[in-house]
Amino acid sequence: MILKNIKLSNIRSYRSQSIDFPDGSLLLSGDIGAGKSTILLAAEFALFGIMKGDLSGENLLRYGSDEGSVELKFDVDGKEVIIKRNLKRAKDSTKQESGFIIVDGKKDDGTHIELKARILDLLGYPKELVSKSKSLVYRYTVYTPQEQMKHIIFSDREERLNILRGVFGIDRYKRVVENTSIILKTMKERSKELEGRVFGIEEKNRQLIFQKTELEKAGKRLGEIRPKLCSAAKLVEDRNRLLAEKEKGMENLRQLKKELEISSMKLNDKVSLSEKNRKEQEILEKQAFETSERISGLDVRTARSLERIEQSIKENDARIKSILQQRSGFSESKKHLERRVKELEKSIEESAEHSMNLELKEKELLELKKKTEAKDRLKRYAEELEHGINDISKKLNELEALRKNSESIMKNILSMQTCPMCTRPVEKEHKHDITAREQENIRRSLESAKLLENQLNEKKEGLKDIKKSIEEVFESEKRAEKLGAEAGSLKKTLDGMAEKKKELARSEQELVSSTEKLLALQKEDVDKISRELEDEKSLLKRLQEKNHLEEILGEKEARKKELVMMQEEIKKDIGDINNARIMLYDKLKAAGDAETSYLNAKKGCDEAKENMKLLQIEEKGIATQEDGISGMIKILEKEINEKLLAKQRLERTRQVQDWLENQFLNVVAVIEKNVMYKIQAQFRELFQQWFKALVEDEALMVSLDESFTPIVQQDGYEASLDGLSGGEKTAVALAYRLSLNKVINSIVGTIKTKDLIILDEPTDGFSSEQLDKVRDVIEDLGMKQVIIVSHEPKVESFVNTVLRIGKSGHVSSVGG
Missing domain, CATH: 1.10.287.510 (Helix hairpin bin)
Structure with a gap:
């Protein structure tokens, strides 16, 4: 992998900057805080994204900016790769946005996770690093920040070993031991559970034997009772046949009693109806006499008919209503016109004020x-x-x-x-x-x-x-x-x-007309017409009452004739019912012995059924007991089989548990120890070699113990790291850094970052002679691209290219 170019937009102190990386050795020079390390961190962000605890979006995005981005161009394995990642400030945090990657001109968009997976594949890094927040391989082969290098050297033994296990890719052995411990804990819990299942197997066997004995006893009792049940069933069948024969005679007797009961009910109904009709006749005679007396007392002398009187009432009533309505209408019209005239007069008076x-x-x-x-x-x-x-x-x-x-x-x-x-x-x-x-x-x-x-x-x-x-x-x-x-x-x-003046004139004329009409209506004699109307209504009421009473009297006379005829028919029906009852009494007397014979037969049948029912209940109880015992035997056999199976599993679990504890864990520990020993030997040799190249003092020697802790010896005696000078401490850190790079590159053969190394302030505290040694170290590395971050002026003399980083007004920039 060779870096070619990086473009920064709103990243820390950079607003917009493009930087080219030439092959060979390159020095990033500038004052403290100028922005040198920002370039390296931005390159790491472009490759792997935000790293929790080390490289946050909040620290990368320029203060006051809402968005930022890094675009990195590099060559790897003969391919040109361009990757771009974006940052965006949210309400409470700064998040990674989707970006893109271009490989040999082919562009693919992706999330930050997808981009990281592509980069790990291109660089040949282990795929399991996708789910991890840090890329230890990159951090300890290509670019290790100065403070992080000091941390691994001066940290405690266990922390250092855990870091190096992750770097060398052999932390899997520790995970195997941890996972085995978890499995053993689970197996121990499983063993306790199986022991609980196996417990009580002897008691279950004793219960099984007892239940089988009880099952045999129940079978014998069923064999004894079933013949008795057959005999009882035959007896019930015979007595049911006899009862059926007696049932026919009993049915004839019940029918005769039913007919007698019905005839008694009919006779009572006819007698009740005759008495009711007699009472109604007496009431009708009295009501007819009273109605005739009321008709005689009504005064209805008149020559006019009922229809003529009704027509006269309607005409007089309509005339009175018409006169009253006209009076009310003209009175209201007069009042309305008087109010309107006053309103119009007032409105005309106000018009002069409106004009002004x-x-x-x-x-x-x-x-x-x-x-x-x-x-x-x-x-x-x-x-x-x-x-x-x-x-x-x-x-x-x-x-x-x-x-x-x-x-x-x-x-x-x-x-x-x-x-x-x-x-x-x-x-x-x-x-x-x-x-x-x-x-x-x-x-x-x-x-x-x-x-x-x-x-x-x-x-x-x-x-x-x-x-x-x-x-x-x-x-x-x-x-x-x-x-x-x-x-x-x-x-x-x-x-x-x-218009209102015209309306006033019309309203005054209408008022005069309404007053004249109202005076004419008031001359009509409404009271006289009302008295005539009341007399006619009274006469009409008396005529209507007489007609109604005459209708009622006619209806009562007709009902009296109807009741006389009904009484004659009832008398004839009562005679017929009495003759039929005499015949039914004679038949009942002849059938009197059938009921006694039926009751004896029914009693014998009920006794036989009760005996059979008792035998059936006894048989069902024994059969239910037999089924319960059989079910218990099945349950016991199932539980015993499960306990035997659990016993076999318990023995197998204990065997595996013993193998893991006494054999497997020991083998894993030996393998890890051997692997670490080989790495430690190679590491120690390289560490001593690089330190010797940087420090010529023959009395000062370094080595590594089994936990990869640097050991310093001066004049044959062990010395403390804290007792070394600043330049000697830097030499220890640089030698450790270079050794780590070589060991990782040799162990992880698939990685494609072997041609690149970035050294962060590798000469801090070096003397002029030691700085000359760094020139030889760079040449011995033999890498295609070496990037050095330093503010030592002498370093400029032995690198191929120098990039000067400056800062003005809180904005960093790069010059030649």
């Missing part, structure tokens, strides 16, 4: 229209002032941000004792220069802000006056609209005044 008001309103309306003509000119002027105020406010905000940034820089540089990247002391002269520069920036910002604030206040005052004038214009428009409506209403009122 109309002249005043039209004059005021003309003056208001003149005021509203300046509205558009005032609006344009107000908009110009608002734009000016917004522009000045933006400039003031920018000046305030620059002032705060300068104060932050002064605060940070004054409190800084050592450089966070190279750990060198920060000189006072450097602090003074930066402080003086930022103070001058603050002074210029404050002066500019003061001038802008004066301009802002002037424009705000002007805008306030303009808005007041506009509000006055708006009020004039509203007043003009109201006056226009009022003037229009007054014009319509004056236009209708002539």
Whole structure:
């Protein structure tokens, strides 16, 4: 893999930057904080995306920007690859958006996970890294940040081993041991469960033997009772036949009793009906006499017919209603006309005032229209002032941000004792220069802000006056609209005044006419007509009552004749019913012995059925007991078989458990130990070789223990890493870094990043002689592309290309 180009958009201190990577050795040079490491982190982000804990989107996306992107171009295995990833700021976080990858001109869009899978495949990295947040192979072969390299050297033994297991790809052995422990725990729990299932198998066998003995006893009892049940069934059958014969005679007896009961009911009904008719005859005689007396007492002497009287009542009633309605109508019409005349007279008097008001309103309306003509000119002027105020406010905000940034820089540089990247002391002269520069920036910002604030206040005052004038214009428009409506209403009122005068004349004439008609109607004698009407209604009522009573009297006479005929028929029916009853009594006397014979036969049949029922219940109880015992035997046999099967599984589980604990785990531990020993031997040899190339002191030697911890010996005695000089510590870290690169590249044969290495501040604290040694180390590496991040000027002399990183106004840029 060889890097060719990277494009940064809103990434940390870079706004928009394109950087080319030539083959050979390349130095990224610049002051601390200039943006050198940002380029390397951006390249890593383009390849693998956001890495939890190491490379977050929040740290990558430029402050104040909502979107950013990194596009990386590189060659791998003869293919040209371009990959682009995007960042977008959300409400509470910064997230990766979808991107694309182009391989030899073929473009594919994809999510951040899909892009990572494609990159791992192209670089020959293990596929299981897709689900992991970190790419340890890349971090410890191609690019290891300075702080992360120090961490692996100075961390505790177990943490270092876990990191290296992941880097070398042999952490699978540890996972095997952990998974085996989980399996063993599960198997132990399973063994306890199986032991619980096997428990009580002897008791179940004893219960099975007992139930089989009980089943044999029940079978014998069934064999004894079934012949008795057959005999009882035959006896029931014989007695049922006898009962059927006796049932026929009993049925004839029941029929005779039923007929006698029916004849008794009919006789009672006829006697009751005769008595009821007699009472009704007496009531009708009395009612007919009373009705005749009421007809004789009515005074209905008249020569007119009923129809003539009804017609006269209708005519007089209609005449009275007509007179009353006409009186009411003319009276209401007179009142309405009187009110209308008064209204019209008042309206005519008010018209003179309306005419004067109309002249005043039209004059005021003309003056208001003149005021509203300046509205558009005032609006344009107000908009110009608002734009000016917004522009000045933006400039003031920018000046305030620059002032705060300068104060932050002064605060940070004054409190800084050592450089966070190279750990060198920060000189006072450097602090003074930066402080003086930022103070001058603050002074210029404050002066500019003061001038802008004066301009802002002037424009705000002007805008306030303009808005007041506009509000006055708006009020004039509203007043003009109201006056226009009022003037229009007054014009319509004056236009209708002539019509109202004509209406007044017509109303006065109608009032005179209505008064005359009302006087004529009042002369009619309504009371006399009403008295005649009441007399005729009284006569009509008496005639109607007489006719009704005569109809009732006729109906009662007809009912009396009908009742006489009914009584004759009832008397004849009672004689026939009594003759039939005498014949039924004679037949019942002849059939009296049949009931006694039937009852004896029924008693014998019931006794036989009861005996058979008792035998059937006994048989069913024994059979149910037999079925229950059989079911219990099946359950016991099933439980015993399950316990035997559980016993076999328990023995097998214990065998596997013993094999895992005493054989398998030991074999895995031996394999891991052998693999780690081979890696450690190769690592130790390379580590000593690289350290010797960097440090010529024969008295100072390094080695590795079994946990890959660097061991330092000085004059034959073990020494502490903390006791080494800054340059010696850097030499240990660089030698460890280079050894790790070589070992990983040799173990993981499929990776395609062997031609590239990136060294982050590899010469921190080196002497001039040691810097010369670095030149030899770079040549010994023999890689096609070596990228070095350093602010050592001497490094520039032994690299092929130098890229200078600068920063101005919080924006980084790259020069030649």
